[in-house]
Amino acid sequence: MLLFTSIPTxxxxxxxxxxxxxxxxxxxxxxxxxxxxxxxxxxxxxxKPISRNTLTCVLRDSPIQQHVYSDPSPEFAVFETNxxxxxxxxxxxxxxxxxxxxxxxxxxVCAQIFNEFLHKEYGGPGTLLVEPFTDxxxxxxxxxxxxASLAARTSLLWAQNHVDEDxxxxxxxxx
Numbered sequence: 001m002l003l004f005t006s007i008p009t010x011x012x013x014x015x016x017x018x019x020x021x022x023x024x025x026x027x028x029x030x031x032x033x034x035x036x037x038x039x040x041x042x043x044x045x046x047x048k049p050i051s052r053n054t055l056t057c058v059l060r061d062s063p064i065q066q067h068v069y070s071d072p073s074p075e076f077a078v079f080e081t082n083x084x085x086x087x088x089x090x091x092x093x094x095x096x097x098x099x100x101x102x103x104x105x106x107x108x109v110c111a112q113i114f115n116e117f118l119h120k121e122y123g124g125p126g127t128l129l130v131e132p133f134t135d136x137x138x139x140x141x142x143x144x145x146x147x148a149s150l151a152a153r154t155s156l157l158w159a160q161n162h163v164d165e166d167x168x169x170x171x172x173x174x175x
Contacts, residue, residue: 069123077118085111098147125164
């Protein structure tokens with residue numbers, strides 16, 4: 001039987017097989033999964049026998065894996081912003097009825113926010129955030145420009161499909 005008696009303690013009883021009915025969660029916010037973010041072996045557990053048929057395992061502090069991201073690259077930011085503007089214009093001009101004469105203003109707002117994000121925040125794959133795209137939506141609505149939702153969504157989809165890959169290509173040329 002598998003019992004969660006406290007956050008770090010797991011009680012195992014080998015005499016009874018585990019079934020979904022024998023699982024009792026005493027702390028509903030703790031769910032152990034069959035995988036761990038870092039390698040975990042039995043040697044990293046502290047095992048203490050309680051009785052012949054019970055083993056309590058306490059997870060010891062495991063080292064936290066940290067990944068250091070690159071600093072934002074101003075050259076990459078300028079390159080990517082220009083590419084973004086050109087391709088966003090191509091995408092949004094397909095819906096010219098939505099934007100009318102305001103298409104250039106919409107693209108300028110989106111490109112300015114995207115450029116600021118690339119200069120200040122983006123440090124490579126894993127650092128693309130949704131915040132600049134929600135900022136685009138808010139800024140476009142605040143300026144009462146048409147197609148705010150469509151422009152922000154199109155910008156986000158473009159970034160998801162291109163920015164990380166462009167970063168990898170950009171940095172592979174530097175080496």
